[in-house]
Amino acid sequence: MLKDATWRNKGINGIFPVIREFRQTKDDGFGTITVDATSLGYGIIRVGVHPRQIAIDGALSTIAPKVEEERSVVAEELRLSMELPMVPLQGEYNGETEEVAVTRISERFEILNEMTEAISNGYVKSMIVSGPPGVGKSYGVEEVLRQASVFELIGQQKLKYEFVKGSVSPIGLYKKLHEFSDKHKVLVFDDADDVLLDPISLSLLKAALDTTTHRYLSWNKESYLLQREGVPDRFEFRAGIIFITNLDFTAVRSKILRPHLDAMMSRAHYINLDINTMRDKFLRIKHVVKETDMLSDYCFCNGEQDMILNYMIENIMKFQEVSLRTVLKISDLIKMKQGEGWEKIARITLMKKH
Numbered sequence: 001m002l003k004d005a006t007w008r009n010k011g012i013n014g015i016f017p018v019i020r021e022f023r024q025t026k027d028d029g030f031g032t033i034t035v036d037a038t039s040l041g042y043g044i045i046r047v048g049v050h051p052r053q054i055a056i057d058g059a060l061s062t063i064a065p066k067v068e069e070e071r072s073v074v075a076e077e078l079r080l081s082m083e084l085p086m087v088p089l090q091g092e093y094n095g096e097t098e099e100v101a102v103t104r105i106s107e108r109f110e111i112l113n114e115m116t117e118a119i120s121n122g123y124v125k126s127m128i129v130s131g132p133p134g135v136g137k138s139y140g141v142e143e144v145l146r147q148a149s150v151f152e153l154i155g156q157q158k159l160k161y162e163f164v165k166g167s168v169s170p171i172g173l174y175k176k177l178h179e180f181s182d183k184h185k186v187l188v189f190d191d192a193d194d195v196l197l198d199p200i201s202l203s204l205l206k207a208a209l210d211t212t213t214h215r216y217l218s219w220n221k222e223s224y225l226l227q228r229e230g231v232p233d234r235f236e237f238r239a240g241i242i243f244i245t246n247l248d249f250t251a252v253r254s255k256i257l258r259p260h261l262d263a264m265m266s267r268a269h270y271i272n273l274d275i276n277t278m279r280d281k282f283l284r285i286k287h288v289v290k291e292t293d294m295l296s297d298y299c300f301c302n303g304e305q306d307m308i309l310n311y312m313i314e315n316i317m318k319f320q321e322v323s324l325r326t327v328l329k330i331s332d333l334i335k336m337k338q339g340e341g342w343e344k345i346a347r348i349t350l351m352k353k354h
Contacts, residue, residue: 002016002047004171004223006047006048006221007042007048009222011224012045012047013225014037014040016037017035018033018034029050030050032046032048032049035047050199084132084275084277084280086277086278086316086317087278088279089313093277093279101280102283105283105284105287108273109273112129112137112140112271115127115269116141116144117148119186120148121148122183125209125215126243126268127241127242127243127268128249128268128269128271129242129245129273130248130249130271130272130273132273133246133323135281136284136324138244141242145161160186162176162186162188164187164188164189165190167192168194169201170198170204171223171225171226173195173205174226175231178232182239184239184240186239186240186242187242188242189205189243191246193247196257196260196261206263209267215237217234218233219231219234243264248272250265278316282312285312285324289305289309289324289327294324294327294328295328298334302339308327308330308331311330311343312327318351319350319352320351329346330342330346333349
């Protein structure tokens with residue numbers, strides 16, 4: 001299947017028999033693939049395409065070696081970022097008390113909230129947020145945007161912000177940036193690190209993150225999809241943009257990605273939430289559980305919060321994931337079993353198989 005490939009300035013989309021496999025011809029990953037396009041009346045043609053725009057039998061075709069290499073590097077760095085070093089979870093560590101650690105981390109989240117509000121009001125244009133998964137990065141940003149009452153009336157109430165999660169193609173990214181390009185709108189990319197591995201997506205993202213007075217984005221290839229949906233090939237992006245990632249941009253080793261990440265950090269405000277150990281992560285989880293209304297819907301009144309936190313400390317190395325989502329899953333089980341026998345289910349559903 002081809003998505004937005006080009007042949008003689010025509011957009012080529014659809015499923016075609018492959019005559020010759022993809023061959024990379026440019027350093028940025030682009031190349032050609034030869035297909036039988038008789039169904040379109042073109043016969044056998046060689047089209048220009050990026051490997052990420054090709055799928056064969058539902059799976060990506062052979063990816064250019066450089067792109068595949070960078071994907072492996074980033075995947076490994078993401079994995080390492082989720083495997084935080086184990087240190088004593090309670091008491092003082094490296095001369096830092098629990099209270100000081102919580103204050104240090106909470107300050108970062110308070111700044112995150114302030115910056116999110118500033119973006120929703122148009123005072124700040126862009127921000128990159130880095131931190132491990134499951135500590136409330138996305139929740140905090142969404143809560144601030146929701147409380148800021150960012151709505152517009154066009155026949156009906158419509159949110160002026162949107163979260164883009166997971167994989168997104170370059171043309172899909174261009175369309176979404178255009179859809180949310182108006183002033184005071186906010187586009188949030190959450191767990192969408194795949195865009196960092198595509199040169200076109202990276203270029204679009206860097207342009208959107210820029211601090212210049214006027215940010216113009218362009219699509220310099222003919223696209224039937226954009227024409228059909230009335231999306232111009234050039235527009236001014238005046239909205240706010242937030243990129244939330246589990247990846248620590250400052251620690252990336254990739255020689256190809258490094259200059260692009262530096263360019264993104266140069267253009268946007270960069271907030272590292274400073275959660276570097278499992279102790280930091282657990283203290284953040286503990287703080288949210290005790291100081292927010294996260295578990296208010298469960299109506300716990302018999303010390304269940306402390307029971308959950310103590311259970312997590314005792315089994316910290318056994319869990320498949322240590323996060324705020326884990327707290328909610330345990331809470332569900334306690335509510336389901338009315339406080340008795342939930343540990344057995346938690347052991348089966350939440351912990352690693354030994």
